Amino acid sequence: MTLEIEQFMCRSDNFGILARDTETGETALIDAPEEQPILEAVERTGWTPTMILTTHHHQDHVAANLALKKRFGLTIVGPAAEADRIPGIDRTVKEGDTVRVGRQAARVIETPGHTAGHVSYHFADAGIAFTADTLFALGCGRLFEGTPADMLRSLKKIAVLPLETVIYCGHEYTQANARFALTVDPTNSALKERAKGVDTLRQEGKPTLPTTLKQEMATNPFLRWHDPVIRRNLGMEDASDEAVFAEIRKRKDVA
Structure with missing residues (x-):
């Protein structure tokens, strides 16, 4: 009994x-960026979604909500803090709530920073987390509505999940993120090797996701605010976690 995943490009x-529960066949969409690729995925797999688990209100994550609700009669779940900005929302969730896809249970984790009410969904039994635009492979989301302190708290929540957790993110940003990561952590051998692998995948037209929390903890500078080498590279050996994180985010914003 687990979650079967079909990942595909939109926009x-x-x-x-x-995400399909293999025991019951019940299926959820994680966000709804664009109708046509979603319909093609449903046709390709034969998995008819009964719900959308919405992570945040940005248009590139909710654009197909109403069309899919009309077509499939599905239930739209999303963060209570952004309910008034999520088209067609039926059920609101907050920190610690549980949502079920068949017999698979996900804990809702409030992960603000990118937006004020962003949530992530952690399916503990399946060992999968959907972090959308909070945690990216080798990066994190821009702070459109939150502060560095908000995002740091959110990332710390994700960082304590089991290291073997498989992470699915909202965008294919990994190659650009790798180039930036090397500017603040240039001697990290695991990062250098990973960056080469990412380049190969992209050259072959393959996705760089999913990733794992273990891989991100070893190579993602936005989860490595504590690392003495990164702190030394930034000239911030004795700075607070928040200050180090904020500096890394500031540098990425202008990279």
Whole structure:
């Protein structure tokens, strides 16, 4: 009994995701970036979604909500803090709530920073987390509505999940993120090797996701605010976690 995942591209760089409970066949979409690729994925797999698990209100994550609700009669779940900005929402969730896809249970984790009410969904039994635009492979989301302190708290929540957790993110940003990561952590051998692998995948037209929390903890600078080498590279050996994180985010914003 687990979650079966169909990951596919939407728009220019969004990931669409169908998540199916293998025991019951019940299927959820994680966000709804674009109708046509989602319909093609449903046709390809034969998995008809009964719900959308919405992570945040940005248009590139909710654009197909109403069309899919009309077509499939599905239930739209999303963060209570953004309910008034999520088209067609039926059920609101907050920190610690549980949502079920068949017999698979997900804990809702409030992960603000990118937006004020962003949530992530952690399916503990399946060992999968959907972090959308909070945690990216080798990066994190821009702070459109939150502060560095908000995002740091959110990332710390994700960082304590089991290291083997498989992470699905909202966008194919990994190659650009790798180039930036090397500017603040240039001697990290695991990062250098990973960056080469990412380049190969992209040259072959393959996705760089999913990733794992273990891999991100070893190579993602936005989860490595504590690392003495990164702190030394930034000239911030004795700075607070928040200050180090904020500096890394500031540098990425202008990279």
